[in-house]
Amino acid sequence: MEENMSGFCIRGASVSANSRSTGTKCGRWNPTTEQVNLLTELFSSGLRTPTTAQIQKISTQLSFYGKIESKNVFYWFQNHKARERQKRRKVSFDDDKDVNIGRENARILSTQNFAYQVSEPERLTQTLELFPLNSFGGESEPQKLRVHANECRDTTMFSYKMGEQMDHPPLDLRLSFM
Amino acid sequence: MEENMSGFCIRGASVSANSRSTGTKCGRWNPTTEQVNLLTELFSSGLRTPTTAQIQKISTQLSFYGKIESKNVFYWFQNHKARERQKRRKVSFDDDKDVNIGRENARILSTQNFAYQVSEPERLTQTLELFPLNSFGGESEPQKLRVHANECRDTTMFSYKMGEQMDHPPLDLRLSFM
DNA sequence: CTAATATGAATGAACG
DNA sequence: CGTTCATTCATATTAG
Numbered sequence A, B: 001m002e003e004n005m006s007g008f009c010i011r012g013a014s015v016s017a018n019s020r021s022t023g024t025k026c027g028r029w030n031p032t033t034e035q036v037n038l039l040t041e042l043f044s045s046g047l048r049t050p051t052t053a054q055i056q057k058i059s060t061q062l063s064f065y066g067k068i069e070s071k072n073v074f075y076w077f078q079n080h081k082a083r084e085r086q087k088r089r090k091v092s093f094d095d096d097k098d099v100n101i102g103r104e105n106a107r108i109l110s111t112q113n114f115a116y117q118v119s120e121p122e123r124l125t126q127t128l129e130l131f132p133l134n135s136f137g138g139e140s141e142p143q144k145l146r147v148h149a150n151e152c153r154d155t156t157m158f159s160y161k162m163g164e165q166m167d168h169p170p171l172d173l174r175l176s177f178m
Numbered sequence C: 001c002t003a004a005t006a007t008g009a010a011t012g013a014a015c016g
Numbered sequence D: 001c002g003t004t005c006a007t008t009c010a011t012a013t014t015a016g
Helices: A033-044 A051-063 A068-091 A105-108 A119-128 B033-044 B052-065 B070-089 B100-105 B121-127 B175-176
Strands: none
Touching: A033 A051, A033 A068, A051 A068, A051 B070, A068 B070, B033 B052, B033 B070, B052 B070
């Protein structure tokens, strides 16, 4: 029984009283097999970051198979994409230094997680005709080669000028942003 | 296996959740409960886009509770505001599987100009007055200073010696130290 | 049962 | 400011 109650998990905040009991009502969505199948199909078909409208429609469709919310779909795609990339990244270098790993363990490295058979786009369209196929039909991932400094360098971001705001009462919401 | 192959800052992978990033260097900021409380209070008071001066003030205050930089405050407000709206967008109507009542509720987000104003002007003023915003001598000067985050070397840049007394600050931190 | 893993959820950081 | 990426936390699930 997954009684989802839109629980908010305050990360770490409620560590007080966390000894054993499930005091923190953090019920989370537990997708059904059908839901996962459909989501996986969509993903395999190329859908990576659905728009809000798409998310809502998917959610509506999936609600037939069980309780679901839009944010669940949103998170699912976020996580699925992120983890795929994450695992892909781990495999990327495929060091020789770890060749001794057993073939059993190699499944994580070499196996595509999404070996699920990709249904034809047509069928996908039939299933839920909500995706403009151009969104993923002939478009490749942007693949923006991003440097992405991953450290604490100063990003010189907020250089938005501030006027005489200290003078003003804090009420005036300045729009000067960036 | 949960491998930490990244080799980066092992940010207490399996440690308890809350402890602020003690000893962690270039990992991402992990706000303490007190910091989050204060930020949330300010947000609830109506502060949405703090100015540079405000950011610095807030950052200074929050640094008492743990390592923090100005950009963290900046990002926090950015994210918090954005996700407030994002939730509005991804609001999944508690769709009853049987009842088909999506129409009426579908357009609850007709007006969105509600949240961008302070709930109560006086309250905000009071709240901000708790922060002395008059640090700059000549207020007439535009004082376009950019928030300059320090380098990765933020090894206890704040010389606030945490006394033994502040171990358990009251919940209303804002009132306590002002 | 406990330990390890898979994954939903959350959020800090940053891009466009 | 909306959107997206990356990392982390919490929990359901599964392996041992």
